[in-house]
Amino acid sequence: MQAPRWAWARAPDLASQPISAAGGGRVPAATASRRRRRSPPPASAAPPLGSGGGGGGGGGGDAPASLQQPPPRQQRPAAPQQRPPPPPQQLLRVFYETAWPSAVLHGSVLGGPWRDHALRPVAASGGTLLVAELDVGGGRPPAAAASSSAPPLLEFVVADAARQQWDKPPGGGDDGGGGGGAGAAAGGGNYVIASAPGAAAAPPTTTSAFTLRSGDLRPVPSSPPGVLLVSDLDGTMIGRSDAATARFRRWWEREAVPRGGVLCFSSGRSLASVRRLLDEDKAGVLAHPDVVVGAVGTRVYRHERATPAAGGGRGGFPTTSVVGGGGGGGGNGNGGGNNNGGFVEDAAWLEELASGGWDAPAAREAAYAALARAGREAMHFLPPEDQGELKVSCGVRDGALAAVLADLREGLGKRGVRVAAAGEAADLGGGEAASAASSSGGGGPANDDGDDRTGAQIVVSGHGGWRYVDLVPARAGKLAALEHVRRRAGFPRGRTVAAGDSGNDVAMLAGAHNLAVVVGNAQPDAARWAEARQAKERAAGVCAERGGGGGNGGGNGGGNGNGRRRDRLYRAAGSEAEGILEALEYWGLKE
Numbered sequence: 001m002q003a004p005r006w007a008w009a010r011a012p013d014l015a016s017q018p019i020s021a022a023g024g025g026r027v028p029a030a031t032a033s034r035r036r037r038r039s040p041p042p043a044s045a046a047p048p049l050g051s052g053g054g055g056g057g058g059g060g061g062d063a064p065a066s067l068q069q070p071p072p073r074q075q076r077p078a079a080p081q082q083r084p085p086p087p088p089q090q091l092l093r094v095f096y097e098t099a100w101p102s103a104v105l106h107g108s109v110l111g112g113p114w115r116d117h118a119l120r121p122v123a124a125s126g127g128t129l130l131v132a133e134l135d136v137g138g139g140r141p142p143a144a145a146a147s148s149s150a151p152p153l154l155e156f157v158v159a160d161a162a163r164q165q166w167d168k169p170p171g172g173g174d175d176g177g178g179g180g181g182a183g184a185a186a187g188g189g190n191y192v193i194a195s196a197p198g199a200a201a202a203p204p205t206t207t208s209a210f211t212l213r214s215g216d217l218r219p220v221p222s223s224p225p226g227v228l229l230v231s232d233l234d235g236t237m238i239g240r241s242d243a244a245t246a247r248f249r250r251w252w253e254r255e256a257v258p259r260g261g262v263l264c265f266s267s268g269r270s271l272a273s274v275r276r277l278l279d280e281d282k283a284g285v286l287a288h289p290d291v292v293v294g295a296v297g298t299r300v301y302r303h304e305r306a307t308p309a310a311g312g313g314r315g316g317f318p319t320t321s322v323v324g325g326g327g328g329g330g331g332n333g334n335g336g337g338n339n340n341g342g343f344v345e346d347a348a349w350l351e352e353l354a355s356g357g358w359d360a361p362a363a364r365e366a367a368y369a370a371l372a373r374a375g376r377e378a379m380h381f382l383p384p385e386d387q388g389e390l391k392v393s394c395g396v397r398d399g400a401l402a403a404v405l406a407d408l409r410e411g412l413g414k415r416g417v418r419v420a421a422a423g424e425a426a427d428l429g430g431g432e433a434a435s436a437a438s439s440s441g442g443g444g445p446a447n448d449d450g451d452d453r454t455g456a457q458i459v460v461s462g463h464g465g466w467r468y469v470d471l472v473p474a475r476a477g478k479l480a481a482l483e484h485v486r487r488r489a490g491f492p493r494g495r496t497v498a499a500g501d502s503g504n505d506v507a508m509l510a511g512a513h514n515l516a517v518v519v520g521n522a523q524p525d526a527a528r529w530a531e532a533r534q535a536k537e538r539a540a541g542v543c544a545e546r547g548g549g550g551g552n553g554g555g556n557g558g559g560n561g562n563g564r565r566r567d568r569l570y571r572a573a574g575s576e577a578e579g580i581l582e583a584l585e586y587w588g589l590k591e
Contacts, residue, residue, distance in 0.1 A: 090137030092154060092193070093209040095122070095220075095258045096130045098167075100160045105132045107156025107190075119158070123303040124263050124288050125253045154193040158212070170215045191217050211258050224589045226260030228491040230293070230482045230508060231580060233267040235501040236519055238277070239576040242285045248577035249287040251590070262489050264291035266478050268461065268468065268504065270385055271301055271343060291485055292343060296459050296470045296504065297477040298353065298390035300484060301343035349484055353390055357454035358473035359417050363392045366411030367471060370394075370404050379404055382468075392471040401460070401467055408458055408471065418455030420474040461504030463523045468504075479507040482514065494545035495589070499580045502526050509533075509569065515544055515587055517570045519579030527571075534569050544568045544587055 094105060096119055105117040119130035136153055158167040168189050193210060209220040231237045238245050252263060265274060271294050277286055292301045371379050371394070378400035382393040396404045409419050457477065459470040478498075486496045497515045498508040501522040506529055509516040518530040537543075544566040566587055572579030584590035 090135065091208070092134045092136045093258075094119075094132045094134075094154075094156075094193075095209065095211045096132070096158055097128055097211070097213040098130060098158075099128070100165070102161040103130055103158055103167075104161060105156050105158055107154055108151075109134060109136050109154055111151025117156075122257060124257050124261075124290050127288075129253060129257060152192045152194050155190050157190050167212075167215070169217075193217070209258050209260075220258045221591075224259070224591060225495060226262070226491075227256065227584065227589045228262045228264065228486055228489055228496045229256075229499065229580070229584075230264040230266050230478075230485065230497065231499040232501060232505050233265050233269060233274070233277070235521065235523070235576065236499050236505070237265065237577055237580070238282060238286060239521065241576055241578070242282070244575070244577040245282065245287075246285045248581055249285065251581065252287045255591070262291065262485075262491070263287060263289045264293060264482075264485055265289045266293035266297065266481060266498075266508065268294075268296050268470070270294055271299065272385065293478065293481040293485065295386075295388060295391050296393075296461075296472050297479075297481040298388065298472050300346040300349040300481055302346060303343050346484075346488075349481070350390075352484070353473045353475050356473050356475040357418065358390065358456060358475075359415070360389050360392070362412065362415035362417045363456055363471040366408055366415060366417070367392050367394055369411045370407035373407055374400050374404050390473060390476065394469045395466050396469050398465055398467060401469075404469065405458060405460070408469070412456055412471075418474070420455060420457035459504055461502055463502065463525070477507055478505060479511065482508045482511075486514070492545070497580075497584065497587075497589070499583070500526070501576075503529075511568075513545055513568070515568055515570070515583075517572050517580060517583035519574070519576055520572050521575035521579075530569065530571050534567060534571060537567065537569060542568055 096103065096105070103119045105119050106114060107117060108114045117132045117134055119132045121127060122129045122131050134154065159165065169191055191212065211218055211220060237248070252261065256263075267274065269277075271292055274289075274292050274294060278288060288303075290303055292303075293299070294301065367381070371381070374396070378397045380395050381387070382395060386393045394404075412419050455474045456471055457474045459472060459477065460467055461470075462468045478500075482496070482498060486493070493511075493513045494515070497517065498505070498511055499517045499519065500506070500509050501519050503523065503525050506526065508514070509518060509526075509530070510533065518526060522530065545568070570583045570586055572582045574582045581590060
C-alpha cells in the first residue's frame with residue numbers, strides 16, 4: 001500500500017465512524033452542510049430632502065438648493081460569492097487477511113459502477129494483511145443517505161491477481177454471510193458494508209475500517225484505539241523467548257494494525273542489523289515495524305508500506321534514500337528490495353541533527369585520545385558498520401568507564417564541542433551507572449517548545465564486563481526520535497508507549513508525558529531507576545494522560561477509559577514482549 005502521509009494531522013479515531021456493516025447498529029451518516037450564497041443588498045437611493053409636505057400649517061416652500069437633492073449614495077460593491085465547502089471526506093479501509101501473494105477488491109461504491117480497487121500489502125502485518133482505502137464521502141445527498149432504499153456504501157468481492165480464485169461470503173449470501181454485522185447482499189452473494197441509515201453532520205475527515213478474515217466481515221471495534229508503540233529490541237521485544245515475541249506479533253497483526261497502530265523499533269542496531277532480524281534470525285517471529293529508529297536515535301527510517309495510521313494522513317514525510325533488502329516477513333514480500341522499495345530515511349530528522357553543532361571529526365579525535373590513555377585492553381572501537389557520520393561507538397570495560405567518560409568530555413571540550421548536560425540517567429543509581437549519567441542525556445527535545453542544545457552527548461548502555469559508549473549529536477537520542485515520530489504520526493502522548501529494559505532506554509521511558517513500560521527482565525540499573533521513578537511520580541500525583549481506553553484529554557488527572565488512575569510508568573512482571581502486552585492491557589490499550 002502507499003506510504004501514509006506522515007504530515008499526519010490526526011483525524012478522528014477509527015472508532016468515530018458514521019458507517020456500519022449490514023445488520024449492525026444504527027450509526028448516523030455523514031452529510032455536508034452548505035452555506036447559502038449571499039446576494040448583495042439592493043442599491044437604494046435616498047429620497048430627496050424637503051419633498052412632500054413642508055412645515056406645519058403652511059405650504060412649506062422648497063428646501064435650499066443644497067438640500068433639495070443630495071448626490072446619490074455610492075453603491076456598495078457586491079459581496080464576493082462564497083463557494084460551498086467541499087463535501088466531507090469519508091475514508092473506508094478494508095483490511096483483508098489472505099495467503100494470496102496479491103489480490104484485488106472488485107466492488108461498487110454507493111451503487112456506482114463496479115471496478116477494481118487496489119489491495120496493498122501492509123508492512124506491519126508481515127505479509128498476511130492487505131488493505132484497500134476508498135474515499136466514499138460526498139457521493140450522496142443527505143436525503144438519499146436517509147432513505148431505506150439507498151444503495152450500500154460498498155458491495156464487493158475479492159479475487160486473486162489472476163482472477164482465478166474468488167472470495168465471496170460463505171453460502172453465497174443465502175445464510176446471511178459473515179457475522180458481526182457483516183453479511184452478503186441479498187441474492188448477489190457479495191460482501192456488503194451498508195450505508196448509514198440516518199443523516200448527520202460529519203467532521204471534515206472520518207475514517208472507518210473493516211476486517212475480512214475467512215469470510216467474516218467485521219467492523220473494527222471502537223475501543224481500544226490505535227497506539228504508537230516505540231520499543232527497544234534486544235531484551236525488550238526479543239530475547240530468550242521467541243514464543244513471547246510471536247504472541248506479540250499475532251496480537252499486533254490481528255488487532256493493532258487495523259486500528260491504526262504504528263510500530264517503531266528504537267535500537268542501537270543499524271538498519272542492516274534490524275533487517276537481518278526480520279529476514280533471517282527472527283523471521284516469522286518478530287513483528288514487522290512501520291518505523292525503525294536506529295543507531296542510538298541518529299537515524300529514522302519509515303517503511304514505504306507502513307500501516308495507515310490512526311491519524312489518517314498520507315504524505316509529507318521527506319525522505320532521502322531507499323534502503324533495499326530481501327523480501328522477508330511473509331508471502332507478500334514486505335521486506336524491501338524490488339517488492340516494495342524497503343525503508344526510506346527521514347531527511348527532516350537528518351537536517352535537525354545537522355543543525356545542532358555536531359562535529360564528527362572532533363568526536364572521533366576525542367575518542368582516539370581517550371583510547372590512547374585507556375589502552376586497548378580497556379577500550380576499543382566497534383566495527384565499521386556500527387560507526388557513522390552521526391555516531392562514534394566504542395566498547396569500554398566497566399572498571400575504566402569513569403576515566404574514559406572524563407577523557408571524552410575533556411577531549412570534546414578542547415575541540416570546541418559542547419557536551420550536553422546529563423539528564424534522567426543521573427537517577428540510575430550509584431557506581432558506574434551514576435558516572436554514566438549522560439546515558440540518557442540523549443533525549444533531545446522533549447517538549448513541544450523544543451530544546452536549543454548543541455554539540456554532542458555521550459550515551460552509555462549495556463551491562464556485564466563491558467559497556468557501549470556512543471558519541472552522538474546532542475539533539476539525537478531515543479526520546480528525541482520518539483517525539484519526532486509521534487508528531488509525524490499524529491498520536492497524542494496518552495497513546496504513545498515507550499518500552500525498554502536498559503539504561504540507554506531511560507530517556508524515552510522518562511519521556512515527555514508519554515506512557516512507558518520497563519519489562520520484567522530489565523537490567524539492574526534500569527530496574528532500580530524504574531522503582532525510584534515510579535515512587536517519585538506517584539508522590540507527585542503524576543499518572544497516565546487520558547487517551548487510553550477512553551479519549552485523548554491531557555493533563556495529569558488521567559487514567560484509562562474507566563476513570564481509574566493508572567501509573568504513567570509501568571513496571572511489568574512479564575519479561576520481554578509479554579511485559580509489553582501486559583502494560584498495554586493495564587492502560588486499556590489492549591483487550
